[in-house]
Amino acid sequence: KKSIQIAIDGPASAGKSTVAKILAKKRGFIYCDTGAMYRALTLAALENKVDLDSEKELSELLSRIVIDFKQKNDGQHVYLNQKDVTNEIRVNEVTNAVSKVSAYKTIREEMVNRQQEITSSNSIVMDGRDIGTVVLPNADLKMFLVASVEERAERRYKENLSKGIKTDFEILKKEIADRDHYDSNRKNSPLVQAQDAILVDTSGLTIQEVVQEIEKEMKTFL
Ligand code: C5P
Numbered sequence: 001k002k003s004i005q006i007a008i009d010g011p012a013s014a015g016k017s018t019v020a021k022i023l024a025k026k027r028g029f030i031y032c033d034t035g036a037m038y039r040a041l042t043l044a045a046l047e048n049k050v051d052l053d054s055e056k057e058l059s060e061l062l063s064r065i066v067i068d069f070k071q072k073n074d075g076q077h078v079y080l081n082q083k084d085v086t087n088e089i090r091v092n093e094v095t096n097a098v099s100k101v102s103a104y105k106t107i108r109e110e111m112v113n114r115q116q117e118i119t120s121s122n123s124i125v126m127d128g129r130d131i132g133t134v135v136l137p138n139a140d141l142k143m144f145l146v147a148s149v150e151e152r153a154e155r156r157y158k159e160n161l162s163k164g165i166k167t168d169f170e171i172l173k174k175e176i177a178d179r180d181h182y183d184s185n186r187k188n189s190p191l192v193q194a195q196d197a198i199l200v201d202t203s204g205l206t207i208q209e210v211v212q213e214i215e216k217e218m219k220t221f222l
Contacts, residue, residue, distance in 0.1 A: 004029065004123040004222070005138070006214075007131035010145035011180040011191060013152040015202050016127040019145070019210045021076070024125040031076060032069070032118050034128035034135070037111055038102040039089035040067045040080045045101060046093060055104040062110055096175065099182040108134075108188050129183055132194035140221050142197035143214055149177050151203045 006023065008016045017033055024031035041058070044050075044065050050057050068079050077086045088094070101107060108130075115126065115135045126135065132142035147155075153173040160167045183191040193199060198217055202210050 003121055004140050005119060005136045006125045006218070007136045007139040007142045007194075007197070008125065008127040008145060008214075009129055009131050009133070009142070009191070009193070009197065011147075011152070011183070012176050013156050014145040014147050015155070015207065015210060016145050018207055019214060020125045020127040022207070022211050023214060027123070027125075029123040029125050030118070032115060032124055032126040033076065033078070034111070034115055034126060034131065035098075036069075036078045036089060037067050037114065038098050038107075039094050040078060040085055041065065041107070041111075042094050042098045042101045043085055043089050044080055046097065052097060052100050055106055058101060058104060059106045059110070062107060067114070095179070099179050099186075102129075103182070103186040103188060105188045129191040130189040132197045133192060134189045137194075141214070141217055142194050143217070144193040144197040144199045145210070146199065146201050147203045149173055149180075152176055 004027075006020075006029070008020050010016050017035070020033075021031055023029070041062055044061055045052060045058060048061065050061050052058070066079075066081055070077050070079065077084055078089060079085065102111075112130075112135050115131075118124070119126070119136065128135070132139060132144070150173070153169060153176055156172055156176070157167055157169050160172075180191070200210060200213050205213075
């Protein structure tokens with residue numbers, strides 16, 4: 001049986017990973033969070049005091065680290081050289097440095113290689129910024145999820161609150177907008193909607209509604 005590839009791209013906090021996880025679980029597909037891979041490298045760089053201005057040092061660091069995913073009862077965990085970094089990669093220091101790290105050409109080439117390896121022979125839902133354009137150009141389905149900055153900041157704000165973290169809404173909004181700007185304007189595979197991707201504005205939609213929208217599209221080839 002042919003393996004299926006679903007690519008989900010879009011700006012920060014548009015709900016990509018939430019819907020990707022639900023879809024993967026429902027269909028028994030693998031889920032690959034490519035943002036987590038860039039975050040893991042960024043965490044390693046901060047921990048090892050690697051100069052974020054040095055593409056060469058970052059590349060060397062990447063060649064020495066293994067990033068993998070394991071499915072656990074409470075969801076997918078991310079490992080950096082066997083250490084569980086699932087929560088650590090979400091801290092602010094990492095979030096605010098990751099766009100810089102992910103902009104380097106050699107870093108992206110290596111990450112794309114690793115992502116394509118995960119894909120071979122497995123049905124997969126993969127989310128990120130360049131999945132439909134670069135990583136899986138022949139994906140069976142490409143979705144591009146967007147939402148207003150206001151709405152995305154609000155979701156993030158509530159998510160933080162539920163974890164007991166109180167954040168400044170305006171700062172959150174600025175951080176999201178800045179990251180989008182950086183990711184969309186970098187030279188190497190910037191965040192852009194693939195020509196054959198289906199655009200969904202998730203502003204005002206529930207998670208279930210977004211999942212339904214994607215499943216509707218899946219019916220056309222499954
Ligand atoms: O998806 P997430 O917000 O965790 O991604 C973190 C960062 O990693 C993005 O802001 C972007 O800089 C980078 N990224 C990327 N390409 C991907 C996934 C993430 O450049 N495919």
